[in-house]
Amino acid sequence: MRVIDYGTLREVGMLKSASSDAEKKVVAILRVLSESSEPLGSITIARELERYGIFLSERAVRYHLRITDERGYTQPLGRDGRMITPKGLDELRTALAPDQIGFIQEKLELLAFRTTFDPIKRTGLVAINTSLFDKDQFKKALTPMSEAFEAGLCVSSLVAMASEGEKLGDVVIPNGRIGFATVCSVTINGVTLKSGVPIESRFGGVLEVRDGKPRRFTAIINYGGTSLDPSEQYIRAKMTSVRETSKTGNGRILANFREIPAQSRSIVEKCVAALKDAGIGGVYILGNISEPVCQIAVGPNRVGIVLLGGLNPVAAAVEAGIEVDNISESGMIDFQELRSFWQL
Secondary structure, X not given: OOOOOHHHHHHHHHHHHHHHHHHHHHHHHHHHHHOOOOOEOHHHHHHHHHHHOOOOOHHHHHHHHHHHHHOOOEEEOHHHOEEEOHHHHHXXXXXXXXXXXXXXXXXXXXXXXXXXXXXXXXXXXXXXXXXXXXXXHHHHHHHHHHHHHHOOOOOEOEEEEEOOOOXXXXXXXXXXXXXXXXXXXXXXXXXXXXXXXXXXEEEEEEEEEEOOEEEEEEEEEEHHHOOOOXXXXXXXXXXXXXXXXXXXXXXXXXXXXXXXXXXXXXXXXXXXXXXXXXXXXXXXEEOOOOOOEOOEOOOOOEEEEEEEOOOHXXXXXXXXOOOEEEEEEEEEEEHHHOXXXXXX
């Protein structure tokens, strides 16, 4: 006969409840840090937590920050406070996943709105992706990435670099790493939006290329149904063959599918031409009215657009066996801070 010790069960339940409560506070702190592009101290964090209905003293915040430091979720920056790390962002995405269906779509819309780039004046902010390389691996990564840039499998050959402690977009580069920024395709959304044309972002996918021509999507993830960036997932799952595509014209690359109103096609053509003159391409296909593009049906009075993935060159580096941490849609950068990849 089994004897149940209800006192022990209550103790176990209380421990689980306390643990769960502590984890919720850790996630809330990470959320506050993720919303700031600057380091935050415990006083500011405590004040911001109140927006989420969490009331902690400055001392309690410091206690939970020691936990996040030990787990590698946050990086202390002296008196300035703390910044969230890429590992912390991954943990936050996982913890909030049930509440963040459609998060990526909202993020794309926000970055498009924040884009101020004027391709004629060549001034303003563009959206970027940030990739983190180990210092001793970055030089090795340049060769496979150069193949993708040379083949034009990128949004732009304009890039930016940052050393540990510096920032690219909203990301602070961790110790021992080099930050590498590529232009994100949502920049195109932003430029057309400023011209009065809203672009609907439908999905991110893996595009099959045959004889140098786009054929069909072999995998898609709808932006409205995910809390994770599709390109990051495809790279992590090793579903691309960017290097093979660069060399032979046959393979699988990262691409995104957008739609625009049919009446706006001529305006978008002008935007695309101006962007190209400024060194930002990325438009792989601009379809015709109501015609399928790469076997994807397009709605009535709509035009389909296929955009190249900004992380294709980084995917090539991963295919070469180099470990990379990617943060897609990682924020904004001034266009003047970009330089040609070939200057590296």
